[in-house]
Amino acid sequence: MKVICDKVRDGIRILRCFGYDGQAEIPEQIGGLPVTELGAYMCSETVRRQEPGEKYLAEIAEAAAELEPCAPELVAAEALEDGTPALKGNDLRSVSLPSGLRKIGAYAFYNCENLERLEFFSSLKDLGAGLFTGCLGIGRLDIHMVPGVKSCLKEVLAELRQTLRVNCLDEQGRMLARLLFPEYYEESIENTPARILTQEMHGCGHRYRNAFSGTDFQYLTYDKLFPHIQVQEKPELVTELVLGRLMYPVQLSEERRRIYEEYAAGHGPEIFQVAASQQDWGILKFAARAGWCSKECLDGMLEEGSRKGDAQALGILMDIRHERKAGFLEEDPVRDGLMSGIGAVSGIQDAAEEAQQPRRRRRFEL
DSSP: OEEEEEEETTEEEEEEEEOSSSEEEOOSEETTEEEEEEOTTTTSSSOOOOOOSOEEEEETTSTTOOOEEEOGGGGGOSBOTTOOBBOOGGGOOEEEOOTTOOEEOTTTTTTOTTOOEEEEETTOOEEOTTTTTTOTTOOEEEEEOOTTSOOOHHHHHHHOOSOEEEEEEOTTSOEEEEEEEOOOEEEEEEETTTTEEEEEEESSHHHHHTOEETTEEOHHHHHHTHHHHHHHSOHHHHHHHHHHHHHSOTTOOHHHHHHHHHHHHTOHHHHHHHHHHHTOHHHHHHHHHSTTOOHHHHHHHHHHHHHHTOHHHHHHHHHHHHHTHHHHHHTOHHHHHHHHHHHHHHHHHHHHHHHHSOOOOOTTOO
16 A cells, blocks of 8 residues: 655644555554544545645555655545555545544545445544545444543544444454444424424434443443343344343443343344354354353254355354253253153152052061
């Protein structure tokens, strides 16, 4: 990837990215200076604002990218002189931002309709106006949580109303929590006699996006909203939220854990659907081996896998079922009831047979 940039007071500002694979991976440093800003309209189809000053071209693939002066007109060009196209508009698929980034300019991702994933650090301080306008395809956020600083997560979530899957990572990239935020939208309804417009909110996504105290995310508030998503969303989406909280139970109370486990245990087919849609068989292995997964739950996963004809997933589930076979036998209440009943009947029959046998006199009896 190549970038056009300029120098600002505390580092480098990226003005345009060029590449072939649709992925913009912004480096930590360019030319020995930290990357601290993204310019306005950086990935927009049209650059409507030009920053004054000298511009530089840098090759990111190199370990130590050198800043080479270039013509300012290249910022708005469709491609560089060597033919490398600009990463803009519908060509952009994924963006990864460095830890030192502090500011993103206005409309940096304007109308990037095919942008699906954004990776960033919670230490971002300044998000420009209209940053995600027209970015309806974003479905995944990977946010590195930086302790001790104000988080930008609430501000980012407020800009995106579609269903979002948020992976909370530490600074080294280890998973801390897996969260799901449902979609929502507002509808304006005209009250003609009163000459007013009333706003109606649809979906429960706005409730989940308000699970904050200041800028600090509140897991307890998030978990207490579970009844709302149960009523308003499809079981598959609800199951995905439940599995995320059970797999990474950050600040998950015992009461909420039991509620989530009871729900998951009753939705075996949906568990398989979640794992299959994400092609994440780790979800399937976690659920199938969990203590709350009953024989009926595992059978539901197997039936759904058989219906979809997924041989790989069926193999995983059959292996786990074989591993847990003895445990299922020990925990089978129907079998235990039948066996205790059989034992009781057998005891009665033995007593009756003994009573019917003729009594033998002992030698000392008269």
